[in-house]
Amino acid sequence: MVTLKQLAEQLNVSVSTVSKALNNSEEISKDTIQRVKELAKHLNYQPNRMALSLKSNKTKTFGVIIPNVLNHFFAKALYAIEKEASRQGFSIITCVSNELLEKEEQSLQVLSNGSVDGFIMSIAEETQVKNSTDHISLILDQDIPIVLFDRVADLSCDKVIIDDFGASYEATKHLLSEGRKHIVLISDIEELSVGKLRTNGYLKALEENIDYKQPPIVIHVNKDNDVEASIENLFMSNPKVDGILSIDNTSGVVALHKALKKGFKVPEDLSIIGFSDENVLVFTDPKLSTISQHTMDIGKATVELLIDRLNKKNTTTHVTKTIKTNLILRGTTK
Secondary structure (H helix, E strand, O other): OOOHHHHHHHHOOOHHHHHHHHOOOOOOOHHHHHHHHHHHHHOOOOOOHHHHHHHHOOOOEEEEEEOOOOOHHHHHHHHHHHHHHHHOOOEEEEEEOOOOHHHHHHHHHHHOOOOOOEEEEOOOHHHHHHOOOHHHHHHHHOOOOEEEEOOOOOOOOEEEEEOHHHHHHHHHHHHHHOOOOOEEEEEOOOOOHHHHHHHHHHHHHHHHOOOOOOOOEEEEOOOOOOHHHHHHHHHHHOOOOOEEEEOOOOHHHHHHHHHHHOOOOOOOOOEEEEOOOHHHHHHOOOOOEEEEOOHHHHHHHHHHHHHHHHOOOOOOOOOEEEEOOEEEOOOOOO
């Protein structure tokens, strides 16, 4: 294995100069940094992570805990977190809670033994339903920083969110601007903080519109039941539906397919807006109008906040960063 000393000898510079050059120190000239990095790459130099950890008491590693790796939003967020962490010289260890409180607790316990410098996590569904966050507070009490994203809790830590209330509010306002008179909201995340905020945004938009005469209609789709059957029942129970807002990742696509099969002209008879990311667009014709959550920006922001916390740039107040959403109108809206 190539060492710093060997690099220094070949370049006829000190070990300190090599170390600083590899870390882009402002004390070292750009020409020297380039020469050091070119030789290091040529000789396949790899830093000794264990030695660095012992010297600095830092692992340069983050623990990342997500609820569901099959959910496209979390898979994309994980990709963004890894990409930004790697760019800034950090590694990640990923755990999946599978929406279970116990698995989330185990992941925090295992990784908080010195394996990581801090955590980035989105809270499991069971954790939110039971409102049980003592295991997270325990980690924070040990001065191990945590950045929560998307699904967050009332804890003293940094957070990255989107304006879930505002996103749903604006989407509903758009459906109202089209003159829709029977707008239905579909959700399979009603137990989650983000689901409640999105539902409240829909309700607020309807409440404010003095011309809207129908009561709100919120359809809760049980994940354990047949989603298609639930949405089929929606159309049977609400034959006058002319607007649909789907606040989860998939039901908007199912609603579109069902509507087309039933002879609805979209968007002439019925407008549909989903929270789905671009991964669903290849499966819809017409293309689904969506609320873009800017998942890559969310992942990047979590890493930046955690590094700032580790570098003690934020020493007192905790930061909640809100990523702006966009309503992207495509073929399922006017």
